[in-house]
Amino acid sequence: MKHDPLLEPIQLGNLTLPNRVVMTTIKLGYGTSEGEVTQRHIAFHVRRASNGPGLMTTEPLYVRSDGRELPTQLGIHSDRLTAGLRRLVDAVHQAGGRIMAHLNHAGRAANPKLVAEGDRISASEVMCPANGVTPRALTRAEIADLVADFAAAARRVREAGFDALELPFSHGYLIHQFLSPHTNRRADEYGGTRDNRLRFGRQVMEAVRSEIGLRCPLVARMNATDYVEGGLTIEDAMRIAPALESLGVNALSITSGSMCESVPFCLYPTGTPQANLLPMAARIRDAVAVPVIVAGRIRTPETARHALEAAQTDLVGLARPFLADPDWVGKCAGSDEDAILLCAACHQGCLAELRKGRGTGCAFNPWTGHESEVELQPTAKPRGIMVVGGGPGGLETAWVAAQRGHRVTLYEKDGFLGGQLRLAAAPPYKEGFLDVIRFLELMARRAGVEIQLNKEVTPELIQAAGPDVVIVATGGVPLTVPFPGLDRTRWILPSDLLDGTAKVPTKSALVIGGGLVGLEAADFLAAQGKEVTIVEMLEDVGKDMDPLAKTMITRRLQQQRVAIHTKTEVVRLTETAVMAQQEGKELTIPCATVIMAVGVRPNRALADALSGTGQEIYVIGDAVEPRKANDAIREGFELGCRL
Numbered sequence: 203m204k205h206d207p208l209l210e211p212i213q214l215g216n217l218t219l220p221n222r223v224v225m226t227t228i229k230l231g232y233g234t235s236e237g238e239v240t241q242r243h244i245a246f247h248v249r250r251a252s253n254g255p256g257l258m259t260t261e262p263l264y265v266r267s268d269g270r271e272l273p274t275q276l277g278i279h280s281d282r283l284t285a286g287l288r289r290l291v292d293a294v295h296q297a298g299g300r301i302m303a304h305l306n307h308a309g310r311a312a313n314p315k316l317v318a319e320g321d322r323i324s325a326s327e328v329m330c331p332a333n334g335v336t337p338r339a340l341t342r343a344e345i346a347d348l349v350a351d352f353a354a355a356a357r358r359v360r361e362a363g364f365d366a367l368e369l370p371f372s373h374g375y376l377i378h379q380f381l382s383p384h385t386n387r388r389a390d391e392y393g394g395t396r397d398n399r400l401r402f403g404r405q406v407m408e409a410v411r412s413e414i415g416l417r418c419p420l421v422a423r424m425n426a427t428d429y430v431e432g433g434l435t436i437e438d439a440m441r442i443a444p445a446l447e448s449l450g451v452n453a454l455s456i457t458s459g460s461m462c463e464s465v466p467f468c469l470y471p472t473g474t475p476q477a478n479l480l481p482m483a484a485r486i487r488d489a490v491a492v493p494v495i496v497a498g499r500i501r502t503p504e505t506a507r508h509a510l511e512a513a514q515t516d517l518v519g520l521a522r523p524f525l526a527d528p529d530w531v532g533k534c535a536g537s538d539e540d541a542i543l544l545c546a547a548c549h550q551g552c553l554a555e556l557r558k559g560r561g562t563g564c565a566f567n568p569w570t571g572h573e574s575e576v577e578l579q580p581t582a583k584p585r586g587i588m589v590v591g592g593g594p595g596g597l598e599t600a601w602v603a604a605q606r607g608h609r610v611t612l613y614e615k616d617g618f619l620g621g622q623l624r625l626a627a628a629p630p631y632k633e634g635f636l637d638v639i640r641f642l643e644l645m646a647r648r649a650g651v652e653i654q655l656n657k658e659v660t661p662e663l664i665q666a667a668g669p670d671v672v673i674v675a676t677g678g679v680p681l682t683v684p685f686p687g688l689d690r691t692r693w694i695l696p697s698d699l700l701d702g703t704a705k706v707p708t709k710s711a712l713v714i715g716g717g718l719v720g721l722e723a724a725d726f727l728a729a730q731g732k733e734v735t736i737v738e739m740l741e742d743v744g745k746d747m748d749p750l751a752k753t754m755i756t757r758r759l760q761q762q763r764v765a766i767h768t769k770t771e772v773v774r775l776t777e778t779a780v781m782a783q784q785e786g787k788e789l790t791i792p793c794a795t796v797i798m799a800v801g802v803r804p805n806r807a808l809a810d811a812l813s814g815t816g817q818e819i820y821v822i823g824d825a826v827e828p829r830k831a832n833d834a835i836r837e838g839f840e841l842g843c844r845l
Contacts, residue, residue, distance in 0.1 A: 207510040208503060208534055212256070212493060212517065215419035215452035217300065217365055219256030219517075222510060223531050226455065226497045226519040227259040227304040227368070227423075228552075229272060231561040232571070237264065237277020239286030242561070244293045245574035250524055251299025253532035256517070258299055259368060260290075262306035265355040266348070268321040269307030269376065274561065278305065278355045287362035295363075302366035302421065303359040305352060305410070309376030310337040310385070311461045325380040325402070326387040330462035345392065345402060348376075353409035359418075366419040369407060371446065373468050374460030377403045378425065381442070384433040384463075396438070400445060407449050419452040421495070426456050426482035429464035436482050440489050447490045455495040455519060456483040466754060470499045472547045473631045473754040477505050484514035495519045501545050501634075503534050525552055525564040541648075543567060543641045546634035551832045554748040565832035566594075566638045568839040576843060581607045587845065588613065588669035589651075590659045590808060593621020595823030595834030596675030597642035602842025604649035611652040611669070613659045619643050621677050622824065623831050628700040629722040630729045630758075661811050671818045671845065674809045675838065678802035678824035683714075687775035693796040696723040708794030709733055712780050714772055715799035716743030721755050723797050728762040735765040735791055737782060742768055767791070802828040 209221045232242040247258060263278035264270045270277075277283055287303075294301045310324040314335050323344070324337035340348070352369075359367050371377050379385040380402040386393050392401050411420060424442060428434045434442070443454055456479055459467030466474050476499040483496035497519030500506050506518040523530050527543040534542075543566060551565030564570040584607045589600045592614030604610040618624065620639040627635035646653065657663075664672055680695045682688075696719050698704035711727050713720045716738030724734045736743060736759075743766055744752035759766065770784040775796060782789045802824065809821045820841055823834030 206534065207507055208518070208531070214257070214366060214421070214493060216417050217257075217419050219300065221256040221531060222517045223255040223506070224455070224495050224517050224519045225250060225255040225258040225524045226457075226495070226521045227262055228521040228525070229275065229556060229562060230261045230571070231272050231274045231556045231559070233274045233276045235273060237275060237279065237283060239276065239283070239290050241574050242571065243276070244290050246571060247290060247299070247301065248293050248297045249573045250528040251294045251297035251301075253535065254299060254528065255520070255524065255531055256300065257302055257366065258294065259302045259304050262304050262370070263355065265305050265307050265351045268317045268323065269309065269312055270316045271308050271311065271313050272556070273313075273316060273559070278303070278358050279351070281358065284358045284361050287358065287364075291363045300365040302368050303362070303364040304368045304370070304423075305355050305359070306370055307348065307351075307376040308461070309379045310335055311374055324376065325385055325392065328385045328387065332462045332465060339388065342390070349402075349405045349409050352406045353413050356410040356413035360414050364418070366421060366452075367410065367414055368421040368423055368455065369403075369410065371403050371422050371424045371442070372457050373423075373425070374428070374462045377406060378460070382428060382430075382433050384428065384430050396441065400442070404449060407446075407451070411450060420450065421453045421455055422446045422451045423455040423457055425458050426479050426486065427458050428460055429458060429467045430460050433460065433463070436485065439482070439486055443486045443490050447492050451492060453493045453495055453517070454486065454490060455497070456486055456515075457497055457519075465750060469549070469553060469750065470547060471549045471553075471750050471754055472634070473758060474499065474547075476501065477509070480509050480514045484512070487513070487515060493517060497521060499547060501547070503539050503542070522547070522552055525562065525570050526567050528570075541641070541644060544634065544637040546638055548635070549748055549751055550830055553750060557748070565830070566641075566835060568598075568836045578602065578606055578843065581845070584608050585670040585845070586668070587611070587671045587673065588659075588664065588667060589673040589675060591621065591675030591677060591823075591825070592616075592619040592653070592655070593675060593677050593823065593834065594623045594638070594642060594831045595838040596621070596673065597639075597646055598835045598838030599673050599675065599822065599842045600651045601642065601645040601649045602839055603845050604646065604651045606842070606845075608845060610650070611654065611667070612646065613654050613657045615656070615658045617656050619653070619655075625697055625700040626722075626831065629726045632722075659808060661808075661815070664812070664817065671820070672812065673841065674812075674819055674821045674825050675823050675834070676805040676808055676825045678828040679805045680798075681801040681803055682798055683800050685772055685775050690777055691775040691796055692777075692794065693775075693798055696720070696797055696799045699723055699797060700726060706730075706732060706795045706797075710735075710793050711795045711797055712737060712791060712793035713797040713799055714780075715801070716740070716766065716768065717746050717799065717801070718744065720797070720799035721747075721759065723799055724759060724764050725755055727797075728759065728764050734762075735793060736767065737770045737772060737780065737791070738766070738768050739771050740768065804828065
């Protein structure tokens with residue numbers, strides 16, 4: 203068997219890891235309001251422990267209540283939490299895994315809804331743009347108290363039996379706020395020189411080490427760069443890394459960004475570069491003798507192996523890839539990498555769900571975060587199931603139902619699978635969605651689903667086939683608005699633009715509609731060098747988008763000089779311009795081609811035709827109501843489980 207560097211053991215202090223993959227910290231939001239471990243936490247980690255990463259990391263455990271980011275974040279600020287943490291650790295160990303505790307205080311990045319104004323603290327009074335908080339500077343006495351709080355948390359780590367402990371000198375959190383000259387304006391022994399700015403972190407690390415002893419590995423997570431003007435750079439990191447090594451850390455985990463100023467380079471959504479920290483990690487690795495871990499959109503085994511073989515790192519850090527596929531490592535070990543559900547970096551099911559208070563999940567893996575609630579049970583009564591529509595919802599229903607033992611045939615009117623998800627993969631940086639389609643098709647074929655392409659389903663075909671159940675996953679139909687002058691205007695639909703059916707032959711184009719589809723159509727055209735304008739009736743664009751995804755695409759459109767007119771209503775069209783009303787004023791916008799991104803309506807023609815026939819039918823996805831792909835996949839999964 204060919205040697206696989208991913209599966210090579212490695213030592214972290216006294217701890218032997220069976221492979222080179224670390225599941226890095228990721229906010230889950232499964233806790234109680236008191237920061238307690240729940241069964242949801244345990245089931246999530248146990249699912250990933252068996253045949254999984256060499257080391258898993260908890261979500262950030264807040265060491266004090268004024269350092270919380272989430273209402274349901276895990277805490278380690280009280281002795282009464284130790285028993286729950288012990289249950290988590292024991293469950294992971296029983297499943298064959300290893301788990302590291304990640305201690306944190308968010309400082310100025312703490313959630314202002316959870317922390318009173320006078321309790322919002324940092325090294326200095328520097329506002330956090332992400333939450334609008336201007337913290338107060340800690341006094342020397344308060345710094346000593348915080349060091350003691352970290353030490354008490356470390357004692358609980360030891361008592362709970364964790365395999366390792368990690369401290370964040372990164373991401374714009376409290377220790378990093380002391381370390382970075384951008385946030386540390388102090389004139390005492392905690393400010394000024396690099397050694398002084400490192401003093402708080404050094405005191406925390408020494409206090410933590412005194413509690414956990416030498417046998418428990420201690421990892422420092424540090425930024426290769428802050429991506430913040432006046433913040434830490436790779437040159438700073440090259441000096442900080444040896445200083446941390448001299449303090450006795452057993453590994454350095456390399457990351458980037460600040461949760462206040464450069465959030466995309468903490469969370470790496472779609473539109474951020476893939477694996478861009480590897481060259482910087484290699485430089486840091488050359489400066490120290492301890493093992494180096496690096497994360498940051500390393501989504502594929504090929505990229506991870508190359509990083510190890512090129513000596514850019516000693517271990518590879520993955521977070522969201524383990525949300526998409528808990529068996530990422532196991533499939534590498536089993537030579538089944540084609541079956542890995544690769545993370546698309548969409549943030550629709552993880553960060554977006556976390557912000558809504560529902561806890562972290564995955565848009566394309568409905569099991570994530572619900573491991574204790576769902577189990578695929580073989581059906582006691584196999585049935586013949588016809589799935590109409592090969593989009594994400596239809597594919598998910600088909601493979602789950604077939605996996606359970608049903609006889610499933612899937613019909614798709616086009617010559618390819620994927621539906622709206624294939625269109626979603628067309629704009630810049632969205633190519634990861636194609637991997638999701640590939641995965642769903644593979645799972646369907648492996649489960650025995652019969653797939654028929656280029657097949658339009660009619661009531662007559664259904665009657666002839668005689669299925670026991672019909673699943674209608676026919677998606678949506680683009681809406682149009684009969685603006686005056688439309689018949690004399692060159693106009694196209696976003697779906698035709700993105701699937702290549704239609705082109706924009708002119709230099710300029712105007713997109714009517716500033717929702718997700720409109721913004722992505724504009725992004726698609728701007729990448730081709732077109733002069734693009736967006737017109738939106740509402741006061742802002744991207745109202746249907748997660749804030750981070752919206753920030754990424756609107757920033758890109760701004761860089762590409764896409765003109766955006768909000769509070770603007772189209773009145774009529776001409777061959778050369780769009781006439782509009784903007785807050786009571788007439789506006790004439792020259793354009794040669796119009797893209798009509800005004801929404802989608804459910805395609806219920808087949809469902810309506812089957813109504814009253816006595817046929818057992820279920821309607822899912824956009825055929826019910828146009829929404830996002832994760833809604834269609836979730837509905838398909840739930841239906842496939844209960845049929």
